[in-house]
Amino acid sequence: MATHFTLTMRWLFDLSFRHKIPLWTSFLISVSIFVVGAALMTRAYQDMKTAVVISAGNLAHTLANTLAPALLHDNVWRAFEIARSPIRAESAKTPVEVDAVVVLGRDQRIFVSSDPDTLPMLTDAATLGPDWLQLSERLGTPSEETWPLVLEPQDSGYLYLILPITDKDAQLGHLVLRYAKSVFHPWFIDTIWQGLGIGLLVLAVLIPINWYWGSRMATPLVDLAQRMGMMLKSVPDPLPPDLYPYRDELGQLFAAYDRMVLALRDKAALENEMVKSERLAAIGQLTAGIAHEINNPLAGLMTTVDTLKLQRNLDPRALRQLELIDRGLMQIRDTVAALLVQTKVQARPLSPHDLEDVHTLIQPQVGKRRIRLDWSAAMPAELPAPASLVRQILINLLLNAIQAAAEGGHVSLWLGRKAESASCLSIEVRNDGTLLGDEQLAHLFEPFASTRAGGHGLGLWVTYQIVTQLEGRIAARNVDGQVEFVVNLPLGENPCSTASP
Secondary structure, eight states: HHHHHHHHHHHHHHHHHHHHHHHHHHHHHHHHHHHHHHHHHHHHHHHHHHHHHHHHHHHHHHHHHHHHHHHHHOOOHHHHHHHHHHOOOOOOOOOTSSSEEEEEEESSSSEEETTTSSSSSBBBBBGGHHHHHHHHHHSSSSOHHHHHHOOOOOOOOOOEEEEEEETTEEEEEEEEEEGHHHHHGHHHHHHHHHHHHHHHHHHHHHHHHHHHHHHHHHHHHHHHHHHTTTTSSOOOOOTTSSSSSSOHHHHHHHHHHHHHHHHHHHHHHHHHHHHHHHHHHHHHHHHHHHHHHHHHHHHHHHHHHHHHHHSOOOOHHHHHHHHHHHHHHHHHHHHHHHHTSSOOOOOOOOHHHHHHHHHHHHHHHHHHHOOOOEEOOOOOOOOEEEEHHHHHHHHHHHHHHHHHHOTTTTTEEEEEETTTTTTTTEEEEEEOOOOHHHHHHHTTTTTTTOOOOOSSSHHHHHHHHHHTTTEEEEEEETTEEEEEEEEEEEOOOOOHHHHOO
């Protein structure tokens, strides 16, 4: 039994504050109303008994003064009429209606009573039961009593009021008025119903208010506990400002939590920047070393191609292949130079041949994965944009889209200048592959942040570095069930006025 009680109490204390505060407060309100109600009921009972005693005392004084001559002259019949007069009254019954009137002589015998059948005359009062025995013992004990004497025997259903009958300081006997306690019940029950109604009314008002304020206080605490539990995994969001807009201790606690969250966010952002800086520094050192190793054989290859192009009687097809190889080698040179981020790359302008080269280079991948490629490139003979770097951007984005699209899927390219900004070259590449999640979008252009299995995560980072070096903007988003990459590059020296996507 004790174990069950302990488990029950533990369960109650383990409840959420959202339920515990309203439950405990409702319990305390109910107990308080019960205790106050019980005190008021006890006070009401005492007040009713006092009213009965006062009324009985007035009646006793009247009867005692009237009975004194009858006792003095031993007029039993007159005494009986006087004793019966309160009983025979036809006035409306009240809770203070007397049950029996008894006149005791100096020898404790009944001189006359209003009910001779149950309280016969000349009977020793002590023989009539425990109540009368206690009454006789009380009257037979010499003491200075305060009259009228009120006697309420234990376990008795009656209340007795006793007053001496005297004549010129001579005691002739005692007048005893008996009242049934049951006469209190109508008043008491009526008082109980009134108190119960008032108590229920108070509960009906206080309990909803208690549940509202309890929930109002507990909901922020529950939310705070849930967010604190998330801190091991990630930095949670601050609490909504209107959740608890007060400045008490709870409000100060929530404000301190919000300050802590903001500090943790700043710390996490600083750590991310430090990690990113260290990673980029390492990659920069690696890139510089690789660039040095690439540039040496690259210069020899470019010299060889130039020498071959100077030969006479070359086959036109071979010459076109040499020009394609030459443009590809220059693209490698310019891309490596762009990654070094040392000086702004000076390169030839973008021409339709560059777009044709890109289209030719990606065809093997398009055919291998059976991709449907929509190609839309509207441009004049030349555009003032670095051809090699734009080619690298196009190749990286298109290959990334082809790899991301499902086999037999769809990839589209749109390249051109939009009507709202003639000084901006826009590139839009879409694929119908798996949409990117929020976490992927947040780290998409970081090194080694690949979106597919087997990817090294450097293609988009290289693209981002080139776009940034060209003072352009790049963004990715999910739109119409597809993944879209948008690049805006300034043409020439004019800034790109198209809003970033």
